[in-house]
Amino acid sequence: MLQATPVDAARSFLTGFETLGARLGVTVLVLVVVAGFGWLLFPRLVEGVQDSALQWAVSGAVLRAAQLCLLVGGGLSLVYLWGYGPALSTLADEATNDQELRVLGRAIGSVAVFFAAYAVARYLSNAVANLGKHAEWLTDHQEEILLRTAQLFLFGFAGIVILGIWDTNLGGLLVGAGFLGIVVGFAARQTLGSLIAGFVLMFSRPFTIGDWVEIGDQEGIVTDITIFHTRLENFDGEFVIIPNDRVSDRPVTNRSQKGLLRIRVDVGIDYEADPERARTVAVEAISECNEVVDAPPPQVFPKAFGDSAVVLETRFWIDHPTPPRKWKAVSAVVTSVKSAFEDEGIKIPFPQRELTGRAENGGFHVRGEAGPAADSGEAQPEPRSND
Structure with a gap:
């Protein structure tokens, strides 16, 4: 004698209620159990393990799977409770010999797969959105790409399942899709290149x-x-x-990824000034600017011998770099350094030129000054600048 399975025992138990009151009572009990466990108890249990983004995603998927199982189990229980189980079994047996019922079953199955895929897609959208809130490493761009990719694979899988329901030859379809992919690949090389590059940017995250x-x-x-x-x-x-x-x-x-940006500004001092003293004054002036961060500290180095000045290079950092913050910091540093140099008597020279005349013409002489040209009564050439 074969031992009864738990499923057979459950069927016998559910079909044993013959009175209307008993069936109504069991129906209410089943609904209370499904609602209580699926939407009251399970969510509270899941909340206790949502310490990280990964645990949140896994626990959310387990919760939805448990709720789906409860709904399916509760629905089948009500079907057998109200005596429709044998009718469904008979309908399924007749459908194997009836072409119309077979087509109807395939259509219903296709619709069910489509709506199931749509429901899972909605769940994926909420899951990815919540994952983005919990995971700081996931950017908005990566969140969108992850969602679209998951939905693409989901509906692709659903399409394959629907084609399998209708007994479609997937081998021939894949061969045709392969040839079509080659043609489309040659016709849209740049578009496909941009598509692949978009996925590369998503994972490399240069910005x-x-x-x-x-x-x-x-x-x-x-x-x-x-x-x-x-x-x-x-x-x-x-x-x-x-x-x-x-x-x-x-x-x-x-310029934004590190959170700090170094800016360089050149300033010239007179050749007669002490570069070390000018460097100290410039560092103190830059340190007093609120737009400049304290760490790393500002630096000033003699950079080059200019035509009219010794060039000092000032280096300082700003945080949360943006173009307005950069321009504001540069303006503050230039104003502060100029004021400090003026207070300390350090001259920022104008461009200068040293001019000499040709020796055979007697050179250049200031008007009124005695010279060979003045003694001879000739007109003296006036100095001209090339500036």
Whole structure:
């Protein structure tokens, strides 16, 4: 004698209620159990393990799976409770010999798969959004790409399942899709290149939305990143759209990623001034600017011998770098250093030229000064500057 399985025992138990009152009572009990466990108890248990983004995603998936199992189990229990189990079994047996019922079953199955995929896609959207809130490493761009990729694979899998329900020859379909892919690949090489580059940018993360970047000869703030292109807003208020394949093969300078930006400003001092003293005064003046951070500290170095001055290079850092913050810091440093040099008597010289005349012409002489030309009564040439 075969031992009864738990499923057979459950069927016998559910079909044993013959009175209307008993069936109504068991129906209410089943609904209370499904609602209580699925939407009251399980969510509270899941909240206790949501310490990280990964645990949150895993626990959320387990919760939805448990709720789905409860709904399916509760629905089947009610079907057998109200005596429709044998009818469904008979209908399924007849459907194997009836072509119309078989087509109807395939249609219902296809619709069910589609709506199931749609429901899972909605769940993925919420799951990725919540994952982005818990995971600081996930940017908005990566969140969008992750969602679109997951939905693409989901609906692709659902399409394969629906084709399998209708007994479609997937081998021939894949061969045709392969030839079509080759043709489309040759016709849209640049578009596919931008698409692949978009995925590469998603994983390499050279910049994010809001960063101040320089891509090739274009500079601006990143306002949008899609699979196909990157959009910048330059400092003239113009929007520049760069295909991702051009972004990937050009040098990218990200001035915002580190959170600090070093700025250099040159200043000249007179040759008679002491460079060491001027350096000390400049460092103190820069340190007093609120726009400049204290660490790393500002630095000043004698850089070169200019035509009219010894050139000092000032180096200082700003945080949260943006073009307005850079220009504000440069303005503050120039004003502060100039005022400090004036207070200390350190001269910032104007450009100067030293002129000499040709010896055979007697050189240049100041008007009224005695010289060979004055003694001879000839007119004296006036000095001219090449400036």
